[in-house]
Amino acid sequence: MSLISLMVGLAIASMVMLAALGLFQRMAKSTGEARQDAQRSAQRNAGLAAVELLLQSAGFGLEGAQWGLHVQQLSVQWDAERKKLLPADGQSNAVVWAENTTGTVQCHVLWSPYDAGGLRLLGPASCTDTEAWQDSVDWGEPRSLNGAGADVVHMQYDAVACMPFGIGSALDRETARAQITLSATSNQGQVLASSVCLVNVKLPAAAP
Numbered sequence: 001m002s003l004i005s006l007m008v009g010l011a012i013a014s015m016v017m018l019a020a021l022g023l024f025q026r027m028a029k030s031t032g033e034a035r036q037d038a039q040r041s042a043q044r045n046a047g048l049a050a051v052e053l054l055l056q057s058a059g060f061g062l063e064g065a066q067w068g069l070h071v072q073q074l075s076v077q078w079d080a081e082r083k084k085l086l087p088a089d090g091q092s093n094a095v096v097w098a099e100n101t102t103g104t105v106q107c108h109v110l111w112s113p114y115d116a117g118g119l120r121l122l123g124p125a126s127c128t129d130t131e132a133w134q135d136s137v138d139w140g141e142p143r144s145l146n147g148a149g150a151d152v153v154h155m156q157y158d159a160v161a162c163m164p165f166g167i168g169s170a171l172d173r174e175t176a177r178a179q180i181t182l183s184a185t186s187n188q189g190q191v192l193a194s195s196v197c198l199v200n201v202k203l204p205a206a207a208p
Contacts, residue, residue, distance in 0.1 A: 048153075048182055048194045050145065051110060051119065055180065059200030061100030067178040068204045069129050071097040073157050076111060078120075083139055085122070090114060095155045095180060096130045097201075105129075107137060112153040119145040119153055151184040162197035178203055 059065025073095050077088040085094070094111040106124035113120065120142040127137055161176035178201045183193040 048184075048192070051153075051182060052194060052196045054108075054110065054121075055095070055097070055196050056199060057099045057101060057108075058097035058198050059099060062098060062105070062200070064202065065098070065200050066202045066204065067157065067198075069131065071095065071178065071180075071198065071201050072130050072133075073155050073180070074109075074111075074133070076109075078111070078113065078142065083141070085109065085111070085134060085139065087134070088114070091154050092156055093152060093154060096133045098127055098129050099200075107133065109133070109139065110155070111142065112155075114152060117152045121145055153182055153184045156181050156183070158195065161203055162195075164197055164199040174202075176203055177201055 058071045062070055065071070073092040074085070075088050075090050075092050076085045076094045078084075079086050093114060094109055096107060096109045098105055098107045100106070104126065105128055107127035107130060108121065108123035108125075111120045111122060112118065121144075122139040122142050125137045125139050127133075158179040158181055160179060162179040163175060164177055178198045179195055180198065181193055181195045183191055185191050
């Protein structure tokens with residue numbers, strides 16, 4: 001075997017090894033990203049499932065609890081200095097609700113910051129209904145809900161009525177209940193949505 005043949009062989013072998021190494025690095029990166037995306041999706045789904053249970057306290061113990069008075073969606077930002085919620089421009093990123101599980105009416109806020117994402121919980125705070133959420137309610141410090149992921153979660157009232165446990169009719173305002181949909185967008189641009197039928201909350205008041 002000549003020296004030239006040996007050098008050509010080494011060059012070809014080196015090119016093959018470099019190509020194989022590059023392929024391995026790309027596969028390892030793709031696998032790592034896929035694993036992270038899967039973990040984020042699992043965390044997001046678990047967080048949304050926990051939030052669904054939390055929202056079921058909305059309107060509990062309140063006679064005639066109604067969307068718009070005892071529960072409403074908000075677009076807000078947090079004033080850390082005054083510990084207040086302030087109105088914000090943008091898609092709704094919070095829901096405030098009242099409940100009476102302890103003999104005293106209390107309000108809570110589920111909120112997803114526009115800048116940081118994830119979910120925060122405010123309250124319980126003493127209130128009469130949700131109309132004074134901005135002015136007279138002392139919310140205290142927001143608490144992070146672990147496992148909710150880092151995406152902004154939007155909370156939107158659905159115009160479609162729901163029937164708790166399939167009982168009643170969506171056309172009957174006495175049995176139909178309000179529904180809210182929580183949604184977040186994954187890294188791949190896929191919208192993940194979860195609708196919650198609020199078993200204790202009636203539809204908004206009918207227009208006169």
